[in-house]
Amino acid sequence: MVMEQYYLHPIMTLLLALVSFLAISLLVLFYRHRSQFTDNNLPPGKVGYPLIGESYDFISSAWKGHPEKFIFDRMSKNSSQVFKSSLLGERTAFFCGDVCNKFLFSKEDKLVKLWFPSSVDKIFFSSTEASTVEEAAKTRKIIPNFVKLDALQRYFGIIDQCTQSHFADSWENQKEVHTFELVKKYTFKIAARLFVSLEDQKDVDKLSKPFHLVNAGWASIPIDFPGTPYNKAIKATNLIRKDLYKMIKQRKVDLAEGNASPTQDILAHMLLTCDEDGTYLKESDIVDKILGLLVAGFDTVSAVLTFTVKYLGELPHIYDAIYKEQMEIVNAKAPGELLKWEDLRKMKYSWNVTQEVMRITPPVQGGFKEASTDFVFNGFTIPKGWKLYWSANSTHKNADFFPEPDKFDPSRFEGNGPAPYTFIPFGGGPRMCPGNEYARVVALVFMHNLVKRFKWENIFPDEKTIYGPFARPAKGLPVRLFHHQKSKAPP
DSSP states (O other): OHHHHHHHHHHHHHHHHHHHHHHHHHHHHHHHHHHTTOOTTSOSOOOOBTTTBTHHHHHHHHHTTOHHHHHHHHHHHHTSSEEEEEETTEEEEEEOSHHHHHHHHHSBTTTEEEOOOHHHHHHSOOSSSOOHHHHHHHHHHHTHHHHSHHHHHHTHHHHHHHHHHHHHHHTTTOSEEEHHHHHHHHHHHHHHHHHHOOOSHHHHHHHHHHHHHHHHHTTSOOOOSTTSHHHHHHHHHHHHHHHHHHHHHHHHHHHHTTOSOTTSSHHHHHHHOBOTTSOBOOHHHHHHHHHHHHHHHHHHHHHHHHHHHHHHHHOHHHHHHHHHHHHHHHHTSOTTOOOOGGGGGGOHHHHHHHHHHHHHSOSSOEEEEEESSOEEETTEEEOTTOEEEEETHHHHTOTTTSSSTTSOOGGGGSTTOSOTTTOOBTBOGGGSOTTHHHHHHHHHHHHHHHHTTEEEEESSTTOOEEESSSEEETTOOEEEEEETTTSOOOO
């Protein structure tokens, strides 16, 4: 017994010391956390608990299908479009409304800069010492040349061909489909074809498998422990990188031997494009950029297409108007003739519908920036290092900008459309998603090929929408298909 006490005494002492240390640390964090918000000139608001802040409330409102509730509740309570909070362990100021959007998007690289959590850097790391933020800035200088309108025109026929083959392989002869699953398959197929010229479906499927793990894990709880979604995402990016390195090395050989075109895809574009100093991208940099583009294009476009199907299934009069517009294009063509670039100009109503889909269910819910220096906005002091969050829903769901915001009304986008800085599905300013035109083209080609083949009804009319970084239907949006030529569509 004495011997047991002899060994237990130091253990108990160690445990007591550990508990005391943790208690003192939490107290220090609490007062330090509270002191960060004692300046009377800071925006109004509460910051929640130390470390956790208001992260739970923020995430919970999104998972319940109403991400705007967190925003509007605090705007109302604080009587301010700028309020303070704490998310992801970071001091955060929410900037809401058109005036705030204009300020944030116009002050990029002056007062604010792009910011990602360190956990995102760990997944999308660059082999250089540059951060995800710096890499994103470099990418935006390169990508516009590939996704601007004249470049997209060159690939327009390919997009239509890929879309037709997708419907032939995955939708034809089906009575019911899970929309979200098939749309993800489609958007990855298009991206893989345009970005790295993957055409064989087996090769596309092989590359897409680890991407599903990346998408499931990059925004999960960042616990890097075997078996966690976050850990699986890190391992998946390593697998993807190995495949991309192989593609790059083979492409260099093909370009040198004249077996590949310098303009055939974004990979060739990156290999042959130099910066203002005449420096070409390293293979490791190209891998990082292709990886980021595939993930970004996969998620955002998938959300737009999925919820387009959802709303057309719910609103027959909207579907009928789109069907009429698209069939006028079909009837003016010879059998088997592909879409032409000028056909997009005839899809005005279809594009208005797509924009209304993105207003109600933004493909990007919002984003973070970081204060590069102390500055004052609307009388509030924003300290250097604070994170700034802009929210698409702060204007998209605001009746001051869009009357009856819950009503689906494509006419909002007729004429001059919404007021500046109120419709921001892809952000704004110099950091606006460079692929917004790419998303428009893919969305309209998909819609054209869908409605000319099918009418459908949503199997779960009240299916819940879950919001994370991107929106998704809780049950995958299963729909019952009615082929125009094979069965009678529902009235």
